[in-house]
Amino acid sequence: MSFFDDIPEPPQRPRPPRHVPPVWAGPPSDELPAVIAVGQFLHRSEGMVMAAKSVEVFSTGCLFEVVWAVRRSGEKDSEWSLIADQCFNRGGYRLDAEGGRGGALRFGVALPDGRKTTASHLHPGMFDGSGTVAGPVLMMAGGGGGSANDDELFASSRFWLWPLPLGGDTRVVAQWDDLGMAEVSVLISGEQLTAAAPKVQKYWAGR
Template identity: 85%
Template sequence: MSFFDDVPEPPQRPRPPKHVPPVWAGPPSDELPAVVPLGQFLHRSARMIMAAKSVDVFSIGCLIEVVWCVRRSDETDSQWSVVTDQCFNRGGYRLDSETGRGGALRFGVALPDGRKTTTSHLHLGMFDGSEQVAGPVLMMAGGGGGSANDEEIFSSTRFWLWPLPLGGDTLLVAQWDDLGMAEVSVHISGELLAAATPKVQKYWISQ
């Protein structure tokens, strides 16, 4: 007989209720999205590119993936270090003492119905997890990343847009004054998003 044979089984733990985040806070955890390729440059210069890569369409919203790359020119090591920090920290919000404007990376959307929002727009109810947040909501989501060396910096990020914009094209707007990128925009086709919606699949088969 083994020493461990008569060790009692631990008592069953009570199963806590499943946490379901508000719909505005991120994509459903039980859906396989339909992917809509975009492949559109927001900015393209000798120093920097930024592109809207694709949209993951869910039943209630979408994830927009944006990628960018910055090339080193004649920056010193210390100057290149500052650029690297700006890229990985998205510039950090600050106000220029002369212009009164921020130089950080900024994103926003204009929906087909005329409403617009940005990643810095805070909505009433967000801080208490309320379901009653008035859309639209645009927020940075997980899944981005990046890398850097002495010559180039690569980075990407994804944005959760809720609700899913249908009925016309959505305008994606970006600006990054710190890296010399003025306000730019691309259109996301509402027709493509609508065509992708029926292709969204639930993970689980109903019992």
């Protein structure tokens, strides 16, 4: 008999209740989205490119993916370091003298019914525990970035929009004054969103 054979099994630990985040806070964790390729430039200049890459459609909302690249020209090391910080932090940590976000990245959407919202718009109910939030809600939902050399930077960001906009085209709007990008926009086809919605797949049958 092995030394370990007669050691009793540890007692079962109680399972904590399953946390279900509110629908406005992000995409469902148990769905395979339908993906719409957008592939449209929002901005192209000698020093910067930004493009709307794709839309991931879920049953409750959608994720927009935006990518950008910045190319160095004659910037000093200190100037390039500041640009890199703005690029990777989405400009969100630089405050101006009045406490605003200055020329940071701004991102918003205009819905088919005339409503609009931005990624910096805080809604009543988000943090007071009531759980009641009136849409539309747009939130930054992750991203990444990197650099293969000292002359180019690449980054991306995803934005979660709730609820899923149907019934017409949705306009995606971006502006980044610090990097020389004036307000620009691109239309996401309402027909494509409507066609994609039934293609969303649940991970688990019967749920």
